[in-house]
Amino acid sequence: MHVLILGAGYSGTAIAKALAPAAQSVTGTTRSPDKLPALEAAGIEPLLFDGTTISAELAAAMGKATHLIQSIAPGHEGDPMFRAGTPPLTDLLPKLEWVGYLSTVGVYGDHGGGWVTEETPIKPVSQRSKERVEAENAWLDHGARQGIPVAVLRLAGIYGPGRNAFRNLAEGTARRVVKTNQVFNRIRVEDIGSAAAFLASRGMGGVFNVTDDEPGPPQDVVAEAARLMGVETPPEIPFEAADMSPMARSFYGENKRVSNQRLRQAGFDFAFPNYRASLAQLWTSGIWRGE
CATH class of the missing domain: 3.40.50.720 (NAD(P)-binding Rossmann-like Domain)
Structure with a gap:
């Protein structure tokens, strides 16, 4: 190969x-x-x-x-x-x-x-x-x-070592933008x-x-990362009032739950099937900072 x-x-x-x-x-x-x-x-x-x-x-x-x-x-x-x-x-x-x-x-x-x-x-x-x-x-x-x-x-x-809510919290850029019923994979x-x-x-x-198994509200991911870090959870910001780039705002114009069953049925197993397990591994291993 x-x-x-x-x-x-x-x-x-x-x-x-x-x-x-x-x-x-x-x-x-x-x-x-x-x-x-x-x-x-x-x-x-x-x-x-x-x-x-x-x-x-x-x-x-x-x-x-x-x-x-x-x-x-x-x-x-x-x-x-x-x-x-x-x-x-x-x-x-x-x-x-x-x-x-x-x-x-x-x-x-x-x-x-x-x-x-x-x-x-x-x-x-x-x-x-x-x-x-x-x-x-x-x-x-x-x-x-x-x-x-x-x-x-x-x-x-996409997220992982070096690109995650822990980094955002550590750098002071994490925000919890809330749009009613909005979910992301x-x-x-x-x-x-x-x-x-x-x-x-x-x-x-x-x-x-x-994609992972569990689409969810983006603000919940930040809250879970803050809990694991033991830091204060950033306040919620209503989507309508959030200062966002046009590209970032455009992502919130699409709301869906994406199934990964075809890949699973082919025999693939995800190492990180949901954000909670993944964040816990990133935090306990220390690799959240990236290389």
Whole structure:
């Protein structure tokens, strides 16, 4: 197995670590030269990729890659591997055996707090989610044409070491914004890595929701973290009065409960099935601070 991760950020690095034991090589890209040492420290052969220009080194990595993780957001120009001017994927990735495409549960749009599964018709609201749908379809269509399994991983809100409510509380940025009946799903980053490795090792394709078992109000997560830390719980802030960026506010325009049963029925077990167990592990282990 030769792994190539396009966009080896927080989730991509977790996936690299999960795939590494079965891989002969793991290569990952970043836009930032400053991030190259961190990728190397994580056991990833680092390469620069701005989403457009494919260097000779990246072309060589693509040429030997058998397993691809695509984590780069598409943007208005579409997925970087399907943009105008990009060589055909069959030329760039001649040895490809499996693709994992990292998408978002945002593609489902708003369902008024109701449950959604992979069979639920998607109705993306934000432009970024509409772009994700286009990219999902491009990869699934390519896989169907070439006979390559493509797994679309629709990710919930991502957290883990270094990115969590403990850090926010410690840094004084934690807030408990309350919107009536609002719930979110979330997913521990290590479970993203494990889920990708599970699907890759079995050559499984299709659409999978990668999310915990328990959608819940976001203010409850902050309260539980404060309880574990033994610090004062931040006061509730009504959504209508909260000072939020347009992007942050847009997340509250979508309310749904996302089911992970397809992935579970395939045989995958989540190490962190709910936020309470996950927060307790982050706190007691001390890894909440990150590296």
